[in-house]
Amino acid sequence: MGIVTAVPGTSSAVPPEASVVVQDPLVIFDGGKVTTTEQEIAPLAVKEREEVTRFVTTSPDTIENPTFWSSPAYEYDLGNLVASVSTDSSSFTYGQILITPIKGWIRYPMKSVSPTPPGQYPVIVFLHGQHTPADPNYRGYDYLAENLATHGYIVLSIDANAINADGDQSGQSRAQLVLGTLDRLRQINEHGQVDKNGNAGALNKLKGKFDFERIGIMGHSRGGQGVANTIKFNKNRRGASYAGLAVALSVNPTKYITAYPDFADVFIPKTAKTVVSLDEEKFRAAIAKYNIFYAEGSDTASPYDFRAAFLLAPTDFGGNKDLNGVPLAALLPTCDGDMLNLQGAISYDHNRFGNGSDTATRYQIAVQGANHNYYNTTWINDDFSTTAGPGHCMANHTDTIRVSDEDQRRNGLYLINSFMRYHVGGEQQFASWWNGMAQLPEAACPVGRGPCDERVILTIQRNEGQRKLIQHFASAESLSINSLGGPVTSTGFNNLARCDMPDGARSAGNCSPARIAGFEFNSWGGSGLRSIAEHAELSWTKAGATITNDLLGTSAAPHDTLSFRIAVVRPMGQEVLVTLTDNVGKEATIEASDFSGALYNAPKTKAEGRPMIDDPIDKPYSTGQVKMLLNMVAIPLKAFAGIDLNNLKELKLTFPKDRGKVALADIQFQTLGRDQFGPRMVAVQNKNSKAQ
Known part of the structure; x- marks a missing residue:
């Protein structure tokens, strides 16, 4: 149950009439699996030497060839989650209870240019970081969501502002919010979105459309730490309960009164002969009114199948370790003035090898000239501009490396969405870049003009079976x-x-x-x-x-x-x-x-x-x-x-x-799969062969 409304001004993006997906015209390699596109490389008549170059092709961009119309953005409110807040970021010892709304924006594919659209769509989840709770921080990734929806993905951006206001630095409640949101969507996928009277909601049409075997998660700043914890807690859930909420309210009865006033009188005051007691009827009525449910534990919830996790300028307060079994990317903006110490580098180094049975690849992406904020359209302030001194990244330098907010998002659109489409959607046209053998497309470069490969430095770490x-x-x-x-x-x-x-x-x-x-x-x-x-x-x-x-x-x-x-x-x-x-x-x-x-x-x-x-x-x-x-x-x-x-x-x-x-x-x-792509062949004219 919940409320879902279309957001004005976010009408669907219409793909062009010609929407034929052009695959990379080379053999594609992906973790040992080799597939061939329809276009084959014709063998050269004359092959006297090979020139082995850094790049063998240019990656397609993420903008071209949309295959769906995108829905408008829908503002969803699907109840309130009781989560737990930890007092630390490593052992996640019990701290206190937190109530957070299940709110945010969602987009989905509406109409396909194909006569036989798929029955289900992969799911991508975005989680923002710790910025002013009064700002709609979750709306800042809609440029990513709309683009993904036009290529066949259901995309939601979670509102974590209640956690921002509460100040949970451990990231535990953020992980529970991600998993709790997916739990709500799983209910919609199984039963539809209906109210208690059986009236269909706006998301009812997505019943059966979510592909929970293909999920990608991206977290920005403290959202990145929340995504790291989501991977860890996915198989070992930490739940919350009715009894835990009652205890939390008895310990701190005024904490939730502003947002949830009906909790103000759920306890019967003590008398000379009685102690304080819970008014069960009022308590249950308040729970029903506020559509409250509880973070599930491992005993009641099955894990989700995460195919990709993207840490965007993440925090790493307690050590984002043991992130196993999921292709993992950590993006480090070199002009980050918020995470000045680039804690995502620590997350990458701690996880780059994984364990012996882990086959997932890890990536570090250093983006020269990018700051912390501009990947989110709501975060309009330049976080690096107040840094003292001439600085490596200051805009007043003669040969500044800084990029504009628009150029940074242009690059982020390619990096984030191609990662999701490659690892979650299995779209092999992006394999060449994520295997280190393709140039960036021009659309990912400043003002849309390339080449600009010096802007992005990709580090790849293969699993134990693919390295020596x-x-x-x-x-x-x-x-x-x-x-x-x-x-x-x-x-x-x-x-x-x-x-x-x-x-x-x-x-x-x-x-x-x-x-x-x-x-x-x-x-x-x-x-x-x-x-x-x-x-x-x-x-x-x-x-x-x-x-x-x-x-x-x-x-x-x-x-x-x-x-x-x-x-x-x-x-x-x-x-x-x-x-x-x-x-x-x-x-x-x-x-x-x-x-x-x-x-x-x-x-x-x-x-x-x-x-x-x-x-x-x-x-x-x-x-x-x-x-x-x-x-x-x-x-x-x-x-x-x-x-x-x-x-x-x-x-x-x-x-x-x-x-x-x-x-x-x-x-x-x-x-890395270079042999499957093959070197770029350089034909040297052989006069004798030509004469014959």
């Missing part, structure tokens, strides 16, 4: 013995340290022999290295410093990519020469900057001598205000031409710049 660690830096011996058991040698470094990953959310790991200056981790600040993964810290003052791993004849098969994570600390840009040598002495060297934007701490392309030459315009950035993150460099193994990849002798990383400080982590072979 070479050097993990997880043990005290890892600077001398790698994960394969081979020796490691380092030459030319002034300082070398290995740092642990801390258990906590806001602390730096211990480093041996000591953390190097410039890498300092300020738990509440924006300077220093923001990533916390196990890593090595390196500094040198003479070109040619080298770290070499003995690979002991290891085969790279069945993997297709050599990857490592690197954070550039000083100066703004670095080069890494990556050399593979096989057991017969053949070697090949690749410039890492040819395959990654991770080697420069600003959104700049490899040009004008960069990254080997320091750009004078970057001098104001050199005072430690750059957001330093461990980002991925991924080099296709086929780029190492002439090497026997089945019998490898050593891997050497050389730093050719005359000085520098970097952090290094997670050197490994990974399977």
Whole structure:
């Protein structure tokens, strides 16, 4: 039961008459499953050499080829949930009861351009963060919702303002609100939306239309922490009860009187001969009037099938750990002035490997020039603008990296919606970007003009079956013995340290022999290295410093990519020469900057001598205000031409710049699916063949 009304001014978006979905014209790879689009790549008549490039295609955008009309946005109010608030963000010990409305906006596909529309639609849930409770924060993602609805998704954005007003920092009640909202929708899916008299509501037409086996969840800021907790609590629910609500009201009888006045007199006062007692009749009447229900526990509710979780500039107050079994993405806006310390980097590092049975991929997305607020259209203030000092991101700098609110949402529309459509909807046309092999579409770039791949740095971590660690830096011996058991040698470094990953959310790991200056981790600040993964810290003052791993004849098969994570600390840009040598002495060297934007701490392309030459315009950035993150460099193994990849002798990383400080982590072979896409073939005209 509840009230659902159409929101004026949100009438349906109409797709164009021609709505033929154009698939990526390449073979698509997705976690071991290979499918082929209708368009095949014709074999070249002449193939004398292969050019292995960073990108093999350009991703389609998320705007083109809508296949449905979107409903208008509907404002729903489906009752009130009794949830529990924790006093901490890690063990989630019992705190108190909280009542939160089940309210928000919902959009859904209305009419398909296809004569045979699907019977059910995937479900996407958005959860906003801790902003002014008086503002309609949940309405700020409607640009995402409308776009998804036109491509066949039911999308709802949850109103969590009652939790904002209550101040639950643990995120437990936010998780219960997400799960409680899905419980209400599951009731609608099974029984329709009707009132007590049997009158159909506006959502009654969605009976049987929700596909609860395909759900995606996105949380922004503290909503991100709420989404992390949703994953954890999904299989181990924490419930609330009638008795718990009664106890909470007896302990704090005035807390809910403003919003729920009928609770004011549900207790019979004590007399000389009696104690305070509950007036059961009045209590039940108030519960019925306010359409109250209770967060379910594991004994009464079955878990939901989450196919994707997106943490948008999330908080991580207690350690968003053990987020297993769900493809997970953490977006880090490098000009975030609210989450200045980019706590989402901590969430990513704590969860990047998962457990042995976990097959889900993890992603970190660093977006250069984005702030915290502009992904939500209701949050109109620039959260970075009041930050003191010249700053890495300040708009008054000559060569600012900042983007406008419109450009930031344009980029967010692609990143968030393509992630959901790929992982929740199984839309393979987006696989190429999320596997690190496609350029961003122009629609995702500032003012809709590309290329702009230097704006977004994608880090991918495959599961245990799709990776082979070479050097993990997880043990005290890892600077001398790698994960394969081979020796490691380092030459030319002034300082070398290995740092642990801390258990906590806001602390730096211990480093041996000591953390190097410039890498300092300020738990509440924006300077220093923001990533916390196990890593090595390196500094040198003479070109040619080298770290070499003995690979002991290891085969790279069945993997297709050599990857490592690197954070550039000083100066703004670095080069890494990556050399593979096989057991017969053949070697090949690749410039890492040819395959990654991770080697420069600003959104700049490899040009004008960069990254080997320091750009004078970057001098104001050199005072430690750059957001330093461990980002991925991924080099296709086929780029190492002439090497026997089945019998490898050593891997050497050389730093050719005359000085520098970097952090290094997670050197490994990974399977990203590049072989299924194939290298871009370059035909070299053969005069003899032509003559014949």
